[in-house]
Amino acid sequence: MNLRIVGLLLALGVVAALLFAPPKRSPAPPAAGSGDQASTAAASGLPARPETLAFKPLAFTPPDAASFRRVLPDGTAVYLAPSHEFPLVTVSITFKGGASLDPADVPALASMTARMMREGGTKQQQPAEFDETLDFLATEVGVAASETFTTATMNCLKSNFDESLALFVGMLREPAFDQARLDTAKARAIEGLKQRNDDASSILSREWKRLVYGVGHFESAEPTDKTVAAISRERLAEMHRRIVHPGNMIVAVSGDFDEQEMLAKLEQAFSGWERGSAAPDPQAPTAVLEPGLYHVPKEIPQGKVVLGMRSITRDDPDAIPLLLLNDILGAGGFTSRIMQQVRSNEGLAYSARSTLMPKVAYPGDFRAGFESKNPTVALATKIVLDQVRGVRDDLVTEEELETAKASAIETFPRQFESKPAMLRVFVNDEWTKRPPDFWKTFRDKVRATTREDLQRVAKKHLDPEKMAILVVGDWDEIAKGDLQGRATMKDFFGGAVKHLPLRDPLTLEPLP
Numbered sequence: 001m002n003l004r005i006v007g008l009l010l011a012l013g014v015v016a017a018l019l020f021a022p023p024k025r026s027p028a029p030p031a032a033g034s035g036d037q038a039s040t041a042a043a044s045g046l047p048a049r050p051e052t053l054a055f056k057p058l059a060f061t062p063p064d065a066a067s068f069r070r071v072l073p074d075g076t077a078v079y080l081a082p083s084h085e086f087p088l089v090t091v092s093i094t095f096k097g098g099a100s101l102d103p104a105d106v107p108a109l110a111s112m113t114a115r116m117m118r119e120g121g122t123k124q125q126q127p128a129e130f131d132e133t134l135d136f137l138a139t140e141v142g143v144a145a146s147e148t149f150t151t152a153t154m155n156c157l158k159s160n161f162d163e164s165l166a167l168f169v170g171m172l173r174e175p176a177f178d179q180a181r182l183d184t185a186k187a188r189a190i191e192g193l194k195q196r197n198d199d200a201s202s203i204l205s206r207e208w209k210r211l212v213y214g215v216g217h218f219e220s221a222e223p224t225d226k227t228v229a230a231i232s233r234e235r236l237a238e239m240h241r242r243i244v245h246p247g248n249m250i251v252a253v254s255g256d257f258d259e260q261e262m263l264a265k266l267e268q269a270f271s272g273w274e275r276g277s278a279a280p281d282p283q284a285p286t287a288v289l290e291p292g293l294y295h296v297p298k299e300i301p302q303g304k305v306v307l308g309m310r311s312i313t314r315d316d317p318d319a320i321p322l323l324l325l326n327d328i329l330g331a332g333g334f335t336s337r338i339m340q341q342v343r344s345n346e347g348l349a350y351s352a353r354s355t356l357m358p359k360v361a362y363p364g365d366f367r368a369g370f371e372s373k374n375p376t377v378a379l380a381t382k383i384v385l386d387q388v389r390g391v392r393d394d395l396v397t398e399e400e401l402e403t404a405k406a407s408a409i410e411t412f413p414r415q416f417e418s419k420p421a422m423l424r425v426f427v428n429d430e431w432t433k434r435p436p437d438f439w440k441t442f443r444d445k446v447r448a449t450t451r452e453d454l455q456r457v458a459k460k461h462l463d464p465e466k467m468a469i470l471v472v473g474d475w476d477e478i479a480k481g482d483l484q485g486r487a488t489m490k491d492f493f494g495g496a497v498k499h500l501p502l503r504d505p506l507t508l509e510p511l512p
Contacts, residue, residue: 060413062439065426070259072267074275076246079426080262081254081419087158089255090420091168094427095152097243097279098145099218105230107221108189112231113239114145115185117152121176122167130167139164141171147219148282148360149431150243158256162265169269172244177233189228196505200304200472204369207296207500208306208470212365214287225506247275250430252423284362293489293497294470295478303377303473307384308367309466314358315435320445321453322356322461327404328396328454329387330354330368335403337387338368348372348380360432366462374477378487381469385492388467391458395451408446475499 047053070078098110118141121127134141139156152172156164196202209220253262289310312319330338330353342352352370368388372380416422429438469492471478479497481488489495501510 058410058413062412062442063416063422065429065436068423068426070263072263072270074246074267074270076249076251076266076270077430078251078253078263078266079423080259081252081423082257082259083254083419084256087256089156089158089161089253089257091154091165092252092420092423092427093152093172093249094252094431095150095243095249095279096431097148097248098150099147099221100282101239101242101279102218102221104216104221106223106227106235107218108223108227109231109235109239110145110150110243112185112189112228113236113243114143114150114152116177116182116236117171117175117240117244118143119185120178120181122170123174123176124170127176127178127181130171133167134164137164137167139167141168143172161257165265165269173273175236175240177236179233182231182233182236186228186231189223190225190506193223193225193228193506197298197502200298200300203296203298203502204304204306204470204472206503207294207472208367211294211468211470212287212289212308212310213285217285217287218282219285222508224508241276243279245276246270246273248278250427252420252427254419254423282361289365289466289468291466291468291493293493293495294468294500295475295497296470296472296500297475297502298472299474300472301374301474302371303374303471303478304369304371305377305381305469305471306367306369307381307467307469308354308365309463309468310363311356311366311461312358313363314360314432316358318457318461319358320442321449321457324401324404324408324446324449325391325396325454325458325462326354326356326366327407328400329391330384331356332404332407335400337390338370338384341383341387342370342372342380346379346383348376348383352380352384374474375480375482377471377473377478378481378489378491381489382487382491385464385467388458388462388464391454392462395455398451401449401451401454405446405449409443412443469493 065079068079068081070080072078098114099108102109119127121130125133137156137160139154139160141152141154143150143152145151152168154164154168196206206220206222213219251266253266291309312322316322328336330336333339333353334344336353338352338354342349349370349372352368354366354368356366357364368384370380370384415425425439428434471489475497479489479495489497503509504511
């Protein structure tokens with residue numbers, strides 16, 4: 001064999017041996033006892049055990065809204081938060097007014113107006129062309145109406161911001177409300193109405209709002225097949241004129257942009273747009289919640305229950321103590337009393353909690369709710385009411401209060417954890433006239449709250465005798481109570497129950 005070939009083969013063999021040889025292993029360290037581990041940890045600067053870890057106190061100062069607020073020449077308030085991490089820009093325009101402006105004969109008109117602003121095209125582009133243009137630009141646009149606000153949002157690439165903004169503002173200023181798209185949206189809405197009784201939770205929510213706010217208030221108003229059919233392009237245009245204009249909006253922009261350039265672009269985009277007046281504040285309900293036991297029939301194996309009463313406004317002086325009390329009572333998850341007693345100790349429900357829902361313009365409500373097997377609905381209801389009485393009769397423990405305080409304080413920065421979230425807080429605060437020092441003093445007020453404060457607000461704002469109990473389910477099975485005889489529905493309001501009708505999902509008229 002040729003010597004050169006032999007030499008090449010030998011060289012290849014050496015290379016292969018080096019490439020595929022197993023790595024050298026370091027000798028195993030000698031076994032060490034706990035003392036050796038502690039000394040090693042000490043030498044490295046690490047604690048020996050996880051529970052000995054120490055953390056510095058969380059230092060967080062809430063941002064000042066005024067430092068982000070600007071005003072355009074036409075008087076429009078704009079909040080700007082530049083952020084250059086990604087080449088994206090988000091624009092959010094919040095208009096005052098939503099369901100609160102719905103005519104009594106056409107509930108959900110504001111919601112349909114918001115939907116059709118996005119889906120119905122513009123005077124310059126047909127709906128399909130408008131959709132395709134946004135898709136080509138990779139721009140996301142949406143409009144939605146809540147109870148008191150209508151919000152339009154746009155997210156786009158920095159590189160096509162000018163074109164995206166022109167499309168976005170054009171949609172807001174001159175929506176076409178395409179008739180074919182409107183007909184489709186109305187048909188889909190009616191199909192959705194047909195399913196309102198499929199889930200007992202929907203029935204429970206609907207009837208609870210009627211009890212708390214009254215049938216004639218927008219909080220409890222719901223569409224029917226006839227009111228959806230009554231929605232026309234003219235009604236949409238009328239609602240649009242009331243809500244969507246510079247005199248009724250606040251703008252928030254976050255993302256990759258230069259501040260002065262952005263202000264100039266917004267000024268140009270809104271130029272010539274007629275400035276109207278701000279929408280009125282929501283009207284307070286005139287109905288009064290009547291305490292008592294209420295039932296809606298539905299043949300289901302587990303009864304759904306909500307109980308509660310009218311509560312406080314958002315800026316009530318008792319708001320922070322009541323917030324902490326609600327956390328202890330039922331909003332704190334597995335540390336709350338209602339969850340511990342109803343689920344952990346008794347096994348009567350998978351989930352049981354309480355909710356405090358204050359409103360800005362008028363008192364909201366406090367409610368507790370759960371779902372339990374029919375025979376144990378009465379027992380679970382009794383336990384929940386006992387927990388309410390417990391925080392009225394006795395002071396909460398120091399541990400409970402400290403846990404609630406820690407939760408409120410340590411989760412406080414989450415409201416400002418992103419630029420868009422921070423700007424949403426600023427916009428909401430301006431619209432709702434929140435006290436300017438609220439966020440700066442919030443944690444100090446939490447720390448200053450005492451157990452006596454919690455008992456005081458419990459006695460003032462949580463009274464089982466003034467609460468209503470609403471049950472959806474099979475009454476014959478629910479009323480008898482549990483097999484051990486610990487509770488029946490006769491334990492509440494002397495057993496006097498008002499049977500509410502199950503309503504037709506399309507008409508909301510009582511079913512026979």
